Amino acid sequence: MDKLILIDGNSIIYRAFFAMPPLTNSAGQHTNAVYGFTNMLLRLIQEQKPSHILVAFDAGKQTFRHEGFKDYKGGREKTPPELSEQFPVLKELLDSFGIARYESEGFEADDIIGAVSKRADEEGRQVLVVTGDKDMLQLVSERVQVALTRKGVTEVEPYGYAEIEARYGLKPEQITDLKGLMGDTSDNIPGVPGIGEKTALKLLHQFGSVEEVLARTDELKGKMKENLINHAEDARMSKQLATIHREMPVDRNWEDMAFAGLNEETAAPMLRKLEFKSLLERLSFSAEGGPASSAENGEAEAEQLDVVICTEENLPELEQVLDSVQLIHIETNGDNPHQAEVVGIAFLAQDKYYIVSYELLKQEKAEKAAAWLADEDIPKNGYDLHRADLALHWHGIAFAGAAFDVSIAAYLLDPTGGDQSISALADKYGLPPVPSDESVFGKGAKYKVPEAETLARHLAQKASALWKLMPLQKSDLENNGMSSLFYELEMPVSRILADMEKQGIAVNRGDLQELGVEFQSQIDKLMARIYEIAGTEFNLNSPKQLGEILFDKLQLPVIKKTKTGYSTDADVLEKLAPYHDIVKYILDYRQLAKLQSTYVEGLLKEIRPETGKVHTYYRQTITATGRLSSQYPNLQNIPIRLEEGRKIRKVFVPSEPEWHILAADYSQIELRVLAHISGDERLKEAFLHEMDIHTKTASDVFGVPQEQVDSNMRRSAKAVNFGIVYGISDYGLSQNLNITRKEAGQFIEQYFSVFQGVRAYMDSIVKEAKRDGYVTTLLERRRYLPEINASNFNLRSFAERTAMNTPIQGTAADIIKLAMVRMAETLSERKLKSRMLLQVHDELVFEVPGEEMELMTTLVPEVMEKALELSVPLKAEVSSGNNWYEAK
The missing domain is CATH 3.40.50.1010 (5'-nuclease)
Structure with a gap:
């Protein structure tokens, strides 16, 4: 039926x-x-x-x-x-x-x-x-x-x-009478004052309808009778509205x-676009691109693409349409773009896909296509153009004019989205499936470029998907208020990073090797001392053997156990340090051994022979907060708390004679951002009057004059200040200060009782996150928090802490990027020779000719401090020297 x-x-x-x-x-x-x-x-x-x-x-x-x-x-x-x-x-x-x-x-x-x-x-x-x-x-x-x-x-x-x-106790047709008497606040239907559902039902059971109730009000008494008489028209109108x-x-x-x-x-692509994976599974649809029919559709679409494999003979056909190229896709291989091969390039123009091999692009006959790639006045659309720029550069091909990068847009729209490959993005947006790179090229040691026809089809499919993704992403960026963030910050930063990476920073190989000898000598002495105390030689890098020495032989208290035995991680050793001298030597050994392997031996391998420099690679689409991440080598994590770690910076030198290294570092940028976002008057007062923020905090929290704040008070205040920025818990603070969790909790409570604006901000941002499902920075960068309303306490608590600290950390990340954009513009406008080399968290590093030192010492902090106007001043501290160590 x-x-x-x-x-x-x-x-x-x-x-x-x-x-x-x-x-x-x-x-x-x-x-x-x-x-x-x-x-x-x-x-x-x-x-x-x-x-x-x-x-x-x-x-x-x-x-x-x-x-x-x-x-x-x-x-x-x-x-x-x-x-x-x-x-x-x-x-x-x-x-x-x-x-x-x-x-x-x-x-x-x-x-x-x-x-x-x-x-x-x-x-x-x-x-x-x-x-x-x-x-x-x-x-x-x-x-x-x-x-x-x-x-x-x-x-x-x-x-x-x-x-x-x-x-x-009613018939269906009496539902309108019920609403006539009791009204409906959700629809603003007035009803009769004083009559709720219970009274309305009683009246209808007695009289049957609104009309009968109004006709027989003489049988009623008191306030109810009065209201029915005075609001008779409201009752009739309310019934009519509800009908x-x-x-x-x-x-x-x-x-x-x-x-x-x-x-x-038709249904599966839409569900994939919305990423309703559980519903796809429930319907037995594929979450990875649909069933065979969908894959066949993708193959069918690929077959319909008009693909031209360019040769020396038909290159003029591409040259004739270069002015109308809509999008390019530059395919590279390998993880490190400074060492990547250029597999091929797809040019989309006038509904045709022109595939150009690297070998052809390098030939003199392809000079028009190469010149098109190098022209910064011609906007280029594509995917991961930053990486493509680097790969092309090291093969002698210039690239400029990046305008819209699908990978950066995807990152902004979902910074914790996991797989952001072209095939994954096509799935997410419900586009025809694009074969994964693994299925075409293989993975790892099995990587192999397929024959020309297969490669051309694959590159054309990727270019086709990118062209369809662009308008969808543009719409999403606009709807999310992130167009300015994308076009005015992230895209310019992408170009600046590529310029910095190609420039590189010079390394004094001889000094680095000498440092390695010095570190090895210290390591050997530490090993000898540890073996002497232990009474035997053992493998210091074996947790099992080290555990036996510490806990079985020396009988130190067991702090933590793992499935395989005693734990000897850093936290455990820090807690054991007061019990025995051997522990301090082991900690020192570990720190030096890491410096030796990661930074001495590691940097020696990364020096490019033809430049004498290391060329790091900044990942722009990795962190959820907007921070940059450095690789090949990582120059952001050199441990500078130790003097030995700081010495690593001595080997980074200017690349020109008579030049200097200049470093500019934002001072307490995250706390300044917190003061602005929270509007807390005490925090703002400290920065507006250039007080020592940690001394000021200690004074306010402990209730003593600033001159009576001792080093322990200031240390505690500093831990809380930075802990608040990162959403620290009482447990985390107790570990940092080596106090009880109860004491830490009381300290945090006291902090919030003093800095009430900060507490109000923390409370309000969590409420906003629960309502919206995300938080934003001052520049509208979003961080989605799917666990913010989770029933699981740990998941929810983590999301709440993330809600508190992301707007602060993310805004700080946005500010340093803004400073990079403004600084690049300033260097260009003033035609200065000085070069921006590195960004290390809140620090910018330059190499500067002697004649520009005085100007740059003034100019750099001026530009950085004006990057974004806050209710408290930004402050950048500048130093310089013959190497990076001296500049700090």
């Missing part, structure tokens, strides 16, 4: 939004309401097996009801933008599911459902209305059931005659609402 399901689209999506925790896909799209709706829809389809489905939506704010009562629904809060943006997504999903939807100007979804259900009822068809609105109960008949959502939208409760009678208009014309016939089941070819 035919069965029609009518769904109140507005009601269900609203309830889903407020019932579901915040959820976004990697494109930054809010999806929690759509997910909840889809989950309920699939359950209905499975349980009810409908032959027809229609989802009705309100068409706009104004309906015919507003003509009679202008304040109808006037009390409702504005729809959250995070929900508003999901309506078009839901409609797109319904279309992909093959489910009919309808809306009509001037009417509500209730009226559409009322009219369609009446018509279906008269034709003898079974109808199930699904809604969260009890007004719909008036539609119940022998063939029409109404299912009301409960527990959010995960379950529905069906109502027929019997259920309405059991719940209210569903079932006579409206609906431009949908029975066939239009037919549902033949989900079409996997």
Whole structure:
């Protein structure tokens, strides 16, 4: 038998939004309401097996009801933008599911459902209305059931005659009388003052209708009688407002609402775009790009692409369309872009994909294509153009003009999104599948460039996907308020980083080798002393042998055990240090051994013979906070707390004679950002009056004058100051200060009682995160926090700490990037020879000719301090010398 399901689209999506925790896909799209709706829809389809489905939506704010009562629904809060943006997504999903939807100007979804259900009822068809609105109960008949959502939208409760009678003691047609008397605050329907559901039901059980109640008020007494007489018109109007208009014309016939089941070819890509992996699994759809049919579709699309493999003979064809190139894809291999091979380049122009090999590009006949790549006035769109720039550079091919980088856009839209490869992004956005690079090239030692035709097709498919991704990402960036962050910060930074990396920083190989000899001598002495104390030689790098010496032979207290025996990690050794001298020697040995292997031997391997420099690679799309990450080699993690670690910096020198190294470091940038964001007056006072922030904090927290703050007080205050920035717990602070957890908790409480603006900020940012599902920096960089409403305490607590510290750390990261952009512009505008070489967290490192030293010493901090205007001053401290060590 035919069965029609009518769904109140507005009601269900609203309830889903407020019932579901915040959820976004990697494109930054809010999806929690759509997910909840889809989950309920699939359950209905499975349980009810409908032959027809229609989802009705309100068409706009104004309906015919507003003509009679202008304040109808006037009390409702504005729809959250995070929900508003999901309506078009839901409609797109319904279309992909093959489910009919309808809306009509001037009417509500209730009226559409009322009219369609009446018509279906008269034709003898079974109808199930699904809604969260009890007004719909008036539609119940022998063939029409109404299912009301409960527990959010995960379950529905069906109502027929019997259920309405059991719940209210009324008939369906009396539901409008009920609303006439009691009103409805959600729709701003007034009803009669003082009459709630209980009283309204009592009146209707006695009199039957609003009209009868008003006609027989003489049988009533007291305030209720008075209110009914004074608000008789409100009661009549309220009943009218609650009455569903079932006579409206609906431009949908029975066939239009037919549902033949989900079409996997259209439904699966949409579910993948929204990243509803659990629903894909539930429907037995593939989460990795669809079933065989989808893969076949991808292959079919690849076959349809117009691919031209360029040779010396047909190169002129590419040259003729260079002015209309829409996008390029530069394929490279290897992890380190400074050593990568250029596998091939795809140029997309006028719906054709021109594939150029590296060998051809290097030939003189390809000089026009090479010149096009090098022209900074020609905007280039592509994927990971930063990496491509480096790979091309080391092969003698210049690249400039990066305009839109899909990989950077993907990172901004979801900084913790995991796989951001082209094939993964195509899946996320529901585009035709793109084969993974592993399936085409192999992995690791099995990597092999395929024959020309296969390679060309693969590069064309990637270029095609990138061209389709760009408008989707542009829209998402705009919707998320991140267009400025992308175009004015991240894209310029990408170019600046490539310039810095190609420039590199000079290393004095002889000094580095001498340092290695010095470190080895110290290591040998430490090993001899450790063996002497232990009374035997053993493998110092073996946790098992070291554990036996410390805990079995020397009988030191066991701090922690692992599955394989005693733990000898750094935390354990730090706690054991007071018990025995051998522990301090072991800690010193470990630090020196790491410096020797990682920084002496490691740096010697990284010096490029033809330049005498190391060329680090800055990863721009790795950290969730926006910080840069350095690799090949990592120059951000040189341990400078130890004097031996600081000595490593001596080997970094200017690349030109009579030049100097200049370093500029932001002072306490994160605490300054905290002062600005929180607006805490005490914090701001410290920075506005250039006080020592840690002494000021200690003075305020301990309640003593600043001159009475001792070194321990200041150390504790410093630990709390920086701990607050990183969302420290009482446990973390107790470990840092070697005090009890209770003492640490009291210290944090005292801090918050003094710095109340900071506490208010922490509380408010967590509330915002719970509401929005993300937090932002001052420049609108987002960090999504899917666990912020988790039931698991540990997950939720971590997300709350992340919510507190990300806006601070992320804004600090944005500021140093802004400083880099402004500094690059300034060096260019003033035609200075000085070069920006490194960014190390809050520090910028330059090499400067002698004649520019005086100017740069003033100019660099001036530019850095004006990077972003805060309510407290930014401060940059500058130093210089003959090497990086002297500059600090």
